[in-house]
Amino acid sequence: MKNEIINADEFGIDQSKANELIGNLPNIKAEREILIQGYDQIVTLDIEDEETSKQARELRLKIRDNRTKGIEIWHKTTKDFFLKGGQFVDAIKNKEIAVNKRMEENLEHIEKHAENKEKQIIETVRKQRIEIIEVYKEFIPFGLDLGIMTVTDFDRLFKGAKLQFEEDQKEKLRIEEETKQAEIKAKAEEDERKRLIEVQRLENKKIIAEARKKEAILQKQIQEEIAKAEKLEKEIRERKQIEDAEKLRIQKIKQDLAKAPKKEQLINWIDKMFISTPDGLEQDPEVLNIVGKFVNFKAWAKNEVNKI
Numbered sequence: 001m002k003n004e005i006i007n008a009d010e011f012g013i014d015q016s017k018a019n020e021l022i023g024n025l026p027n028i029k030a031e032r033e034i035l036i037q038g039y040d041q042i043v044t045l046d047i048e049d050e051e052t053s054k055q056a057r058e059l060r061l062k063i064r065d066n067r068t069k070g071i072e073i074w075h076k077t078t079k080d081f082f083l084k085g086g087q088f089v090d091a092i093k094n095k096e097i098a099v100n101k102r103m104e105e106n107l108e109h110i111e112k113h114a115e116n117k118e119k120q121i122i123e124t125v126r127k128q129r130i131e132i133i134e135v136y137k138e139f140i141p142f143g144l145d146l147g148i149m150t151v152t153d154f155d156r157l158f159k160g161a162k163l164q165f166e167e168d169q170k171e172k173l174r175i176e177e178e179t180k181q182a183e184i185k186a187k188a189e190e191d192e193r194k195r196l197i198e199v200q201r202l203e204n205k206k207i208i209a210e211a212r213k214k215e216a217i218l219q220k221q222i223q224e225e226i227a228k229a230e231k232l233e234k235e236i237r238e239r240k241q242i243e244d245a246e247k248l249r250i251q252k253i254k255q256d257l258a259k260a261p262k263k264e265q266l267i268n269w270i271d272k273m274f275i276s277t278p279d280g281l282e283q284d285p286e287v288l289n290i291v292g293k294f295v296n297f298k299a300w301a302k303n304e305v306n307k308i
Helices: 015-022 025-042 050-079 083-111 113-139 151-259 262-271 285-306
Strands: none
Touching: 015 083, 025 050, 025 083, 050 083, 050 113, 083 113, 113 151, 262 285
16 A cells, blocks of 8 residues: 555546646655654553553654644645545545555554553453452442452452351241241141041041941842832732723734634634743643633634634
8 A cells, every 4th residue: 555656547547637636745744754764663662661651652742743734635636626636636645545554553553552451450350340249240330340459349249248158048048947847837737637637537437337337228228128119019010901902802803804804804803812931930831721721712613713
């Protein structure tokens, strides 16, 4: 950038006009050459030396003035002539300012080295103290800057927070112990209450068992009576059904006989004759003999009808 040449031809300006636009810039640059010599000397000095910081500040302000009161003023007044000239001097201004800024930035770094170093130390101390006091942060006032606090103040703050923390822990242990004792007492009372409930439950269970036993006997008797009544009712219902069926059968026979020829009516009448056996005597010899004779009678009767 320092040796770069800006050609007026690139901006459509002839060299004579370019020389007019440049004006007093060479004088400003000549002043800067002297400042550059000082810059080259300062950047080689010991950055840890406090005097180096002062010299860097003084030179930086001079270089800044060379830029703001020299190059930038020249740029502003010269640029007003016409647009092309403005573009030309813009290029020159950017080139020349870059030289100044580079030196200014380096000099400012030298100038503020001690300040930046102090900030780094403060930040390191802040982090270390935050780590030390982390356990007790609940008892540290909000907004304190631990990095700039004196050793005495931090020690006092640390001890106070630690003491509050320890007292808080003691209180929590006391409350925890009281709570535990209360829980033990409540459990003992609850166990006794459950024991009494269990005793009462067993007593009630015994009483209930006796009552249920008596109730079961009574229910059995009732069920037996109900069963007898249901059986009797069933027998009556079945007999009635048989009687009704027999009535219907006889009525049907009569209706059929009334419609059919005499021989056919008689055969149907004989076929519909029925004899039932008494309950429980189905295999009785006398009963079987009577049933056999009844069957033979029906056969004899059909034979007699067929002779008609």
